[in-house]
Amino acid sequence: MxxxxxxxxxxxxxxxxxxxxxxxxxxxxxxxxxxxxxxxxxxxxxxxxxxxxxxxxxxxxxxxxxxxxxxxxxxxxxxxxxxxxxxxxxxxxxxxxxxxxxxxxxxxxxxxxxxxxxxxxxxxxxxxxxIDREDDIMTGIVQRYDSKFIYVSLGKIEAILPQSEQMPNEVYKPHDRIKVYITKVEKTTKGPQIYVSRTHPGLLKRLFEIEVPEIYDGTVELRSVAREAGDRSKISVSTDYPEVDPVGSCVGPKGSRVQAIVDELKGEKIDIVEWSADPKVFVANALSPSKVLEVIIDEEDKATTVIVPDYQLSLAIGKRGQNARLAAKLTGWKIDIKSETDAREAGIYPLNNDLFFEEEDTSEVTFDLTEDEIE
CATH class of the missing domain: 3.30.1480.10 (NusA, N-terminal domain)
Structure with a gap:
């Protein structure tokens, strides 16, 4: 024996x-x-x-x-x-x-x-x-699915992809290889239980760290992420090296780096903007691709009034307010958007210290976010 x-x-x-x-x-x-x-x-x-x-x-x-x-x-x-x-x-x-x-x-x-x-x-x-892989990304293979979960094999264990964490533009089939973000690892009586996500902003961040060497080695810093999974996302980046273009580094030669991430996320549009310590510049950048004429800052309420050309108003707001909403999440500032004409009629553009905003205008769009939404 x-x-x-x-x-x-x-x-x-x-x-x-x-x-x-x-x-x-x-x-x-x-x-x-x-x-x-x-x-x-x-x-x-x-x-x-x-x-x-x-x-x-x-x-x-x-x-x-x-x-x-x-x-x-x-x-x-x-x-x-x-x-x-x-x-x-x-x-x-x-x-x-x-x-x-x-x-x-x-x-x-x-x-x-x-x-x-x-x-x-x-x-x-x-x-x-x-437990050491929480907030990290892994490649898994779809095993099976039911009405609530997709079950993804991570090698030694099967992870759970809840319905709320599945991208609305994706169809998951057995044997599909997908990248997932590990959100939580729990110890249960039946063994470890791992929850993963395809919609978490952290997935986008990790994908950029994989595809962009400058982010991985710290040359370029990914400052913030705002994401509406499956549709559109925005990220802000910066660098302490004057010779490095942070946005260009993320885009890659002929857009190859960002395109690889777009392909992994099944066509999700990604806006890459340059972060700035100046909130005026940062908010203006965040509203890309629209042109911004002026950003008026209210430090006390952490709010901004943004003036854009009349023909750019719809672009600045975005479809169903998406562009402005993502910009607010990205910057952490409330954003009110006004057209140039309406701003002139309200007396707040061009800027004049003797003038102040008094009346409410129907063309103004406000995205007032809670702290959780901003994070």
């Missing part, structure tokens, strides 16, 4: 990545359980497993006491000294109590417990591996 057991431990250690010490501990625990169950014993025992000789020995552990109240757990000092004169009160005496047919029974009953401990150890290893 010893050579077979030793071979099994070596295989499990190599294939499952579980240390031999963990497996031996599991086997010894299983043998203790087998002894107590099969021989109806309630005493405190220890099992010694010797892989070298293939022997399994059971030792009853008893406390040395002055007066014995439970002979299964205690031994008198007089009896202990007969075994070894050096024993004193509160010492522990070990007496071998190995049954004759213990090997056969142990082999049968330990298998289930060992299997369980091995499974637990595997789950622990998988959890340790994936």
């Amino acid at each position: 010893s050579s077979e057991l030793l071979d099994a431990l070596i295989i499990l250690e190599k294939e499952k990545g579980i240390s031999r010490e963990v497996l031996i501990e599991a086997i010894e625990a299983a043998l203790v359980s087998a002894y107590k169950r099969n021989f109806n014993q309630a005493q405190n025992v220890r099992v010694d497993l010797n892989l070298g000789t293939g022997t399994m020995r059971v030792f009853a552990r008893k406390d040395v006491v002055e007066e014995v109240f439970d002979s299964r757990l205690e031994i008198s000092i007089d009896e202990a000294k007969k075994i070894n004169p050096a024993y004193e009160i509160e010492d522990i005496v070990e007496l071998e109590v190995t049954p004759k047919d213990f090997g056969r029974i142990a082999a049968q009953t330990a298998k289930q417990v060992v299997t369980q401990r091995v499974r637990e150890a595997e789950r622990g290893i998988i959890y340790s591996e994936f």
Whole structure:
């Protein structure tokens, strides 16, 4: 039995990545359980497993006491000294109590417990591996789907892609290879549970880190991301190196870098704008591709009034307000958009310190975001 057991431990250690010490501990625990169950014993025992000789020995552990109240757990000092004169009160005496047919029974009953401990150890290893991958991107293979989830294989484990995290413009089929963003790793009684997303802004950020070496090495910094998954996104980038064009680095030669990301996201449009510490410049950049004439800042309310040419008003607002909404998320500023004509009639353009905005105008579009939406 010893050579077979030793071979099994070596295989499990190599294939499952579980240390031999963990497996031996599991086997010894299983043998203790087998002894107590099969021989109806309630005493405190220890099992010694010797892989070298293939022997399994059971030792009853008893406390040395002055007066014995439970002979299964205690031994008198007089009896202990007969075994070894050096024993004193509160010492522990070990007496071998190995049954004759213990090997056969142990082999049968330990298998289930060992299997369980091995499974637990595997789950622990998988959890340790994936807990470090939270907020990271992985490539998975679609396995199956139901009304609520898409199940994606990440190699050692199957992740869950909830319906709310699926892109509306995508159809997922078994065996499709997709990149997913790991949002949460939970430890459950059935093992690690991994949740992934295709709509999270972090997915877009990680894709740019993969495709753009300048972002990966820190030359270009990706400052913020605003995303409406499957439709359109905006990112802001900056650099401390004057000779580097942060927007051009992300676009790549002939648009190759950004196009690779667009392809991965099944045609999602991506606007890349340059970040600026000046909110006027940043808000104007964020409203790209529309032209901006003026940005009026209200520091107290963290709000802006943006004036655009009349013919650019629809472009600045975007379809269903999308362009302005994404710009507000990207910058963290509230954005009110006014046409040039309406701004002149309201007396706020061109800028004049003696003038201030008094009346409400029906062409004004406001995107008032909560803190959660801005983040």
